[in-house]
Amino acid sequence: MSHSKLGVVGAGQLARMMHQAAIALAIELDVLAVSADEPAPLAGVPPRFGEATDPEALRRFSASHDVVTFDHEVVDLETALALEAEGRVLRPSAAALGVVADKSVMRRTLHDAGLPGPDFVIANDEGEVTAALGRWPQAVLKLTRGGYDGRGVFVVRSSDEAMAIAGPVFAGGGRFVIEPLLPLDAEMAVIVARRPGGESVVYDPVTTIQVDGMCSEVIAPAQVSAQHHAAATDLVARIADELDVVGLLAVELFLVGDEITINELAVRPHNTGHHTIDACVTSQFENHLRAVLDLPLGDPSLTTAHAVMVNVVGGEALRDPRDLLADALALDPGARVHLYAKEPRPGRKVGHVTICDDDLERARRRAWAVTTALDTPKEPS
Amino acid sequence: MSHSKLGVVGAGQLARMMHQAAIALAIELDVLAVSADEPAPLAGVPPRFGEATDPEALRRFSASHDVVTFDHEVVDLETALALEAEGRVLRPSAAALGVVADKSVMRRTLHDAGLPGPDFVIANDEGEVTAALGRWPQAVLKLTRGGYDGRGVFVVRSSDEAMAIAGPVFAGGGRFVIEPLLPLDAEMAVIVARRPGGESVVYDPVTTIQVDGMCSEVIAPAQVSAQHHAAATDLVARIADELDVVGLLAVELFLVGDEITINELAVRPHNTGHHTIDACVTSQFENHLRAVLDLPLGDPSLTTAHAVMVNVVGGEALRDPRDLLADALALDPGARVHLYAKEPRPGRKVGHVTICDDDLERARRRAWAVTTALDTPKEPS
Numbered sequence: 001m002s003h004s005k006l007g008v009v010g011a012g013q014l015a016r017m018m019h020q021a022a023i024a025l026a027i028e029l030d031v032l033a034v035s036a037d038e039p040a041p042l043a044g045v046p047p048r049f050g051e052a053t054d055p056e057a058l059r060r061f062s063a064s065h066d067v068v069t070f071d072h073e074v075v076d077l078e079t080a081l082a083l084e085a086e087g088r089v090l091r092p093s094a095a096a097l098g099v100v101a102d103k104s105v106m107r108r109t110l111h112d113a114g115l116p117g118p119d120f121v122i123a124n125d126e127g128e129v130t131a132a133l134g135r136w137p138q139a140v141l142k143l144t145r146g147g148y149d150g151r152g153v154f155v156v157r158s159s160d161e162a163m164a165i166a167g168p169v170f171a172g173g174g175r176f177v178i179e180p181l182l183p184l185d186a187e188m189a190v191i192v193a194r195r196p197g198g199e200s201v202v203y204d205p206v207t208t209i210q211v212d213g214m215c216s217e218v219i220a221p222a223q224v225s226a227q228h229h230a231a232a233t234d235l236v237a238r239i240a241d242e243l244d245v246v247g248l249l250a251v252e253l254f255l256v257g258d259e260i261t262i263n264e265l266a267v268r269p270h271n272t273g274h275h276t277i278d279a280c281v282t283s284q285f286e287n288h289l290r291a292v293l294d295l296p297l298g299d300p301s302l303t304t305a306h307a308v309m310v311n312v313v314g315g316e317a318l319r320d321p322r323d324l325l326a327d328a329l330a331l332d333p334g335a336r337v338h339l340y341a342k343e344p345r346p347g348r349k350v351g352h353v354t355i356c357d358d359d360l361e362r363a364r365r366r367a368w369a370v371t372t373a374l375d376t377p378k379e380p381s
Numbered sequence: 382m383s384h385s386k387l388g389v390v391g392a393g394q395l396a397r398m399m400h401q402a403a404i405a406l407a408i409e410l411d412v413l414a415v416s417a418d419e420p421a422p423l424a425g426v427p428p429r430f431g432e433a434t435d436p437e438a439l440r441r442f443s444a445s446h447d448v449v450t451f452d453h454e455v456v457d458l459e460t461a462l463a464l465e466a467e468g469r470v471l472r473p474s475a476a477a478l479g480v481v482a483d484k485s486v487m488r489r490t491l492h493d494a495g496l497p498g499p500d501f502v503i504a505n506d507e508g509e510v511t512a513a514l515g516r517w518p519q520a521v522l523k524l525t526r527g528g529y530d531g532r533g534v535f536v537v538r539s540s541d542e543a544m545a546i547a548g549p550v551f552a553g554g555g556r557f558v559i560e561p562l563l564p565l566d567a568e569m570a571v572i573v574a575r576r577p578g579g580e581s582v583v584y585d586p587v588t589t590i591q592v593d594g595m596c597s598e599v600i601a602p603a604q605v606s607a608q609h610h611a612a613a614t615d616l617v618a619r620i621a622d623e624l625d626v627v628g629l630l631a632v633e634l635f636l637v638g639d640e641i642t643i644n645e646l647a648v649r650p651h652n653t654g655h656h657t658i659d660a661c662v663t664s665q666f667e668n669h670l671r672a673v674l675d676l677p678l679g680d681p682s683l684t685t686a687h688a689v690m691v692n693v694v695g696g697e698a699l700r701d702p703r704d705l706l707a708d709a710l711a712l713d714p715g716a717r718v719h720l721y722a723k724e725p726r727p728g729r730k731v732g733h734v735t736i737c738d739d740d741l742e743r744a745r746r747r748a749w750a751v752t753t754a755l756d757t758p759k760e761p762s
Contacts, residue, residue, distance in 0.1 A: 020404050023397065023424045026703050026720035026732075043404045044425020201714075281715050281737075296711040303684060303737070322407050330677040333582075334662050339407035351407075356662075356684070 004293055007032065007061055008040070009052045010071030013340040013349070014269045014285075015040035017277065018071070021285035027293065031071075032061045040071075042341040055079040062088045069247055069292045070268055073101045074146065091196070091246040091292040092267040099243055100265045103177045104144045110262055113242045115235070117262045118179040118254070129166045129178065133159040136180035141165055144175045149349070150213020155181060186255040187263070188222050189272035190236040193287035196246050196294050201287065203280065203300040205232045208252065208272050214347070215271045217367070218309040219360065220279060220302060224255065231260055239265070247292045248273075248284060271311065271349070276300070278336040278354045279307030304356035308363040310371040312351035314344030321351055321374040328353075328373040335370040385674055388413065388442055389421070390433045391452030394721040394730070395650045395666075396421035398658065399452070402666035408674065412452075413442045421452075423722040436460040443469045450628055450673045451649055454482040455527065472577070472627040472673035473648040480624055481646045484558045485525045491643055494623045496616070498643045499635070504557040510547045514540040517561035522546055525556045530730070531594020536562060567636040568644070569603050570653035571617040574668035577627050577675050582668065584661065584681040586613045589633065589653050595728070596652045598748070599690040600741065601660060601683060605636065612641055620646070628673045629654075629665060652692065652730070657681070659717040659735045660688035685737035689744040691752040693732035695725035702732055702755040709734075709754040716751040 006022075008015045011033035019040060022029050031040045033047035041047040048064075050057025052075045059079060062068045067089045080094035090097075099109050104122045111117060121132045122144070133139055133156070141162060143152035156162040166176065187208045194200040205222040208215055222229060232253055239262070240249045250270030252263040273284035282290075282298025290297050312321055321328070321339055328337060332355070339351040353370045357363035387403075389396045392414035400421060403410050412421045414428035422428040429445075431438025433456045440460060443449045448470045461475035471478075480490050485503045492498060502513045503525070514520055514537070522543060524533035537543040547557065568589045575581040586603040589596055603610060613634055620643070621630045631651030633644040654665035663671075663679025671678050693702055702709070702720055709718060713736070720732040734751045738744035 016404065019425065020401055023401050024717070024719045025706060026423075026722040028423070042407075042409070044400065044427070046425070281717075290710065295707050297714065298710070298716075299714040301715075325406060326676050329671065329679070333678065333680040334682075335679075336405070336662075338405045341407040 004066040005064070006289070006293065007048075007065035007068045008045075008071055009058070009061065009068060009075060011035075011038035011040040011045065011047060012071050013039045013342070014071035015045065016043045016340060017274075017283075017285045017338075018269065018289060019043050019045045020277075021283055022289055024286070025289065027289055032057065039340040039342055052076065059083065062090070067091055067292055069288070070097065072268065073097055073266070075101070077101060093244065093246065096243050096245050096267050100267050102144050103142050103147075104175065106265055107177055109243070110239070115239060115242065115262060116260060118182060120177050120179045123166070123176045123178050125170060126163060126166060129162050129176070130159055132178040133162050136178075138181035140179045140181055142177045142179070143169065144177055149215075149347070150210070153213050182254055182256050182261070184254050184256060186222075186224060188224065188228075188232055188253040188255060188260075189218070189250060189270070190232050190253065191248055191250045191270055191273045191276075191284055192236050192240045192245075193248050193284070193291045193297050193300070194240045194245050195291050195297065198241065199297060200237060200240055201297045201300045202233050202237055203273060203276060203284065204302055205229055205253075206272055206275070214311075214313070214349075216311060216313075217364070218272050218275055219364070220275050220307040220309075223360075228255060228260065235260060235262075243267075248288045271352075274338070274352050275307040275309040275354045277338070279304050279356050305358045306360040306363050307354055307356050308360070308367040309352055309354045310367040311349050312339070312353065312371050312374045314346050314348040314350055315375045316346065318344050318346070319375065320344055324374050328370050331373050332366050332370050335366065337370065337374070339374075385447040386445070387670070387674065388429075388446030388449045389426075389452055390439070390442065390449060390456060392416075392419035392421040392426065392428060393452050394420045394723070395452035396426060397424045397721060398655075398664075398666045398719075399650065399670060400424055400426045401658075402664055402670055405667070406670065406676075408670055413438065420721040420723055433457065440464065443471070448472055448673055450669070451478065453649065454478055454647070456482070458482060474625065474627065477624050477626050477648050481648050483525050484523050484528075485556065487646055488558055490624070491620070496620060496623065496643060497641060499560040499563060501558050501560045504547070504559050506551060507544060507547060510543050510557070510559065511540055513559040514543050517559075519562035521560045521562055523558045523560070524550065525558055530596075530728070531591070534594050563635055563637050563642070565635050565637060567603075567605060569605065569609075569613055569634040569636060569641075570599070570631060570651070571613050571634065572629055572631045572651055572654045572657075572665055573617050573621045573626075574629050574665070574672045574678050574681070575621045575626050576672050576678065579622065580678060581618060581621055582678045582681045583614050583618055584654060584657060584665065585683055586610055586634075587653055587656070595692075595694070595730075597692060597694075598745070599653050599656055600745070601656050601688040601690075604741075609636060609641065616641060616643075624648075629669045652733075655719070655733050656688040656690040656735045658719070660685050660737050686739045687741040687744050688735055688737050689741070689748040690733055690735045691748040692730050693720070693734065693752050693755045695727050695729040695731055696756045697727065699725050699727070700756065701725055705755050709751050712754050713747050713751050716747065718751065718755070720755075
């Protein structure tokens with residue numbers, strides 16, 4: 001399968017880092033891109049131009065590849081299903097994409113499979129919002145489609161607050177999943193890589209730290225008990241089997257007391273696995289490629305006592321981290337810096353920094369120091 | 382400097398692996414290539430076409446880059462010197478390239494600097510060959526220019542044998558360095574990365590194992606005493622300063638009794654440092670980029686007790702390792718496989734395998750097993 005023509009729908013940093021892994025195995029890939037200025041084409045991946053939501057573009061792209069995979073889930077699903085019916089190979093499948101692309105489908109699917117999630121209602125109108133807020137005075141409204149990095153997710157503490165958000169969304173034809181706001185003890189994430197035949201490997205669970213709903217920091221392995229570690233690992237392998245995922249499945253989990261609850265799913269390389277490039281035997285990107293090309297999977301083990309990954313996010317200064325690289329590298333010769341060649345905008349992920357260290361607190365300090373230097377210029381002396 | 386336009390003369394596997402490292406730091410580079418089928422363009426590096434030995438091609442290429450570096454030394458040196466005189470930035474410099482491109486210059490330069498090398502003579506005619514073989518009945522004849530991977534190096538045990546080789550070379554205008562055949566106790570290599578201002582970091586010395594003059598296996602760290610380790614490290618840092626190398630300097634060393642002697646030099650990423658991709662905090666490729674762009678250098682420390690790198694070399698079977706990848710990966714989930722997308726030919730390096738392991742002998746067995754699987758197809762069952 002290594003000589004297969006692999007196409008990646010989407011050309012962002014995930015496709016960029018897939019390409020880095022693909023070079024080692026001499027796997028050739030190209031991407032369905034919107035612009036030549038996206039992170040993957042800027043790293044030398046040949047772009048084919050088109051929108052993943054455009055049936056014709058998706059059809060044309062899949063026709064020229066043996067296997068098609070994805071760096072995001074915002075895909076025209078009807079076309080994806082039709083292409084599979086015509087014998088095209090999509091990994092993950094259109095069905096799996098469909099589950100993760102719509103949070104109402106995701107919640108229903110997991111619930112029907114007996115997998116642990118929060119209570120939820122699917123709200124199509126204002127009456128359903130009012131009813132839900134009557135039940136849970138503090139709730140989370142999630143757009144069923146298109147949210148990411150905390151966008152499309154709203155924590156509300158009153159019916160009025162909820163209605164102010166819901167009104168315009170319903171007017172625009174949108175819907176919500178509403179869930180109670182849970183008293184979280186921790187957030188975790190787990191990534192599993194799975195081949196078409198079901199063979200899988202699971203990465204060590206990680207602790208994730210969110211700021212405004214966006215992943216800010218990842219600590220590997222997760223700072224949880226051995227029981228929680230094992231339970232999270234088992235749960236995520238079950239989800240992968242249940243959804244018959246081929247490629248990667250990333251699951252964000254809530255820890256509430258002793259209960260592990262499923263928060264979100266993704267069927268692609270995930271921000272909570274970026275540390276695996278520098279801290280694991282086989283990175284999530286290489287295992288994604290191996291899985292979708294049906295190659296034997298690599299060892300997901302950590303090669304370090306602790307790894308900390310911090311995202312470089314465009315801030316107020318809007319300085320380009322590429323211009324701050326020398327200062328950042330000077331701070332810490334052991335830092336592994338990854339930049340995505342994206343123009344910085346507030347709240348946009350433009351890179352990440354990973355530190356491997358025997359001491360966790362030192363790893364965290366080091367990772368934050370380098371990340372800060374990539375966003376904030378050194379004071380002129 | 383990170384926004385500088387970096388050009389790499391040569392488009393082989395070294396440029397390919399430089400590109401992998403460049404992606405992480407969002408460093409853009411292109412290559413002076415002979416063909417679009419070379420390893421670097423196949424990994425997405427934009428090629429500019431031309432021969433490094435063609436003055437016009439070199440001139441055109443350097444005119445469009447802020448910094449020019451190299452993945453080999455077979456460069457038109459006069460043009461390189463002229464370009465520097467015109468203010469172009471070559472890293473390493475034309476002077477450093479000139480030293481390594483001609484073994485007679487290399488030997489004389491090291492000798493004049495008081496650095497340890499074997500006895501040698503420079504033979505321009507048959508009389509000088511006869512004289513040398515009178516002095517050393519077992520000798521090594523090395524073409525002064527163009528040899529690599531054991532090509533251009535001849536071990537001879539009689540004057541007759543020497544003359545049979547030397548005659549055609551002299552007829553073609555070539556010359557030799559002749560050295561005594563030394564009773565080697567071990568071969569080692571050390572790589573140093575050095576910035577324009579002289580800041581440098583040195584990788585742990587490695588043990589190298591050669592077959593027919595070609596590097597076959599690398600063991601990191603070197604299996605030598607702490608004194609030899611320290612002496613080798615100091616020696617290589619001295620050579621880098623002496624030659625004012627910017628970028629990487631790789632030095633192959635002979636260990637004869639307690640004496641460390643310089644065998645060969647290269648001023649670029651080197652086969653004896655390929656393990657650094659998977660076994661060190663910062664790879665030789667990333668540190669090469671950092672050095673030539675005058676960015677702070679990364680930590681060269683090993684992250685594993687032992688790393689073993691074995692080259693995948695085209696053999697009799699001439700099977701393409703890309704077609705054998707699944708079998709090879711199935712053998713060992715912890716193997717780090719690197720393929721260069723080169724058509725296999727006998728004696729041609731087409732990839733390498735690195736194993737990190739706490740146990741050295743197990744690491745060696747694992748590395749050889751995977752490498753063998755990439756060259757020899759599994760028996761049909």
